[in-house]
Structures are given as structure tokens and as C-alpha cells.
Amino acid sequence: MYRKILMPTDGSPSADLAVKQGLEFAKLTGAEVTFLHTLENPLAAGYVAAANMAYSAELYQDLRDSANKLLEHAVGLAREQGVTAKGVLVEDIDPVQAIHEAEKDHDLVVMGTHGRRGFNRWMFGSVAEGALRRSTVPYLVVRSELDE
Numbered sequence: 001m002y003r004k005i006l007m008p009t010d011g012s013p014s015a016d017l018a019v020k021q022g023l024e025f026a027k028l029t030g031a032e033v034t035f036l037h038t039l040e041n042p043l044a045a046g047y048v049a050a051a052n053m054a055y056s057a058e059l060y061q062d063l064r065d066s067a068n069k070l071l072e073h074a075v076g077l078a079r080e081q082g083v084t085a086k087g088v089l090v091e092d093i094d095p096v097q098a099i100h101e102a103e104k105d106h107d108l109v110v111m112g113t114h115g116r117r118g119f120n121r122w123m124f125g126s127v128a129e130g131a132l133r134r135s136t137v138p139y140l141v142v143r144s145e146l147d148e
Contacts, residue, residue: 001107003031004033005107006099007074011037014113017112018111019110024081026078026081026085037071037090038090038093075087109131111127
């Protein structure tokens with residue numbers, strides 16, 4: 001049924017809850033897991049002024065290092081539960097697009113959602129909703145407490 005599960009993660013409490021529940025499901029079904037983290041370049045996204053180029057390179061490397069640690073931690077949690085897993089870091093791509101492209105090789109996507117409403121939802125959007133709208137495979141969306 002579900003042999004390959006994709007779990008996008010950003011290290012947030014909702015993503016951590018989805019990882020925990022997704023790993024329980026993977027253990028029960030014997031599925032393999034791929035943890036996915038997307039890293040957007042702060043320069044490309046316009047977050048950093050050109051005057052801070054040297055700092056931006058350091059910042060980007062720090063973000064990459066943190067992302068790799070997050071993925072290593074998730075893979076470690078999977079191993080502790082006897083689940084085969086790998087971590088994948090993709091860079092310079094919109095998270096929704098990255099999830100949509102990665103889901104093609106999986107039977108199920110398990111991901112968290114922040115449960116934002118009102119202005120916060122309008123301002124920050126919802127990666128989970130964007131990915132779900134384009135989905136080609138089933139999704140299990142795990143909601144954390146509301147983040148308003």
C-alpha cells in the first residue's frame with residue numbers, strides 16, 4: 001500500500017509532530033521514508049541587501065549546516081524506530097514546488113501544518129495547502145496547535 005513516504009520538514013513544532021506520527025505509521029507499514037528540507041537562498045529571495053554580501057554567504061552556509069543537522073536528526077529518529085530513511089536537501093526552489101516534484105517518487109506525503117488563520121495565513125501562506133492543491137498522491141496533514 002504505502003511503501004515510500006515523503007516527509008517535508010522545516011524543524012517547526014508542526015513538522016516535528018508530523019515526523020513523529022509519520023514514523024509511527026512507517027514503522028507499522030514497513031515503509032521507507034524520505035525527509036525533505038528546502039533551503040531558499042536569502043540573496044535570491046531579496047532578504048539581504050547587496051551591501052551585506054559577505055555576511056549573506058556566511059548566513060547561507062549557516063542555514064545549510066542547520067538544514068543538514070535537522071535532516072540528520074530526523075534520519076536518526078527513524079533509525080531508532082527501525083525505519084529506513086534518508087534526508088534530502090534541495091536548494092533555491094520554492095518549497096511547494098520541491099514537494100510537488102519529490103512526491104512523484106512516493107506513495108504518501110506526511111507533513112505538518114501550522115494552522116494559521118486570518119492575517120498570518122494571508123501574509124505567510126500555507127506550504128501544506130499549496131502542496132496539497134497540486135498533489136498527485138495521498139497526503140496525511142498533521143496539524144499542530146494554532147499558530148496565530
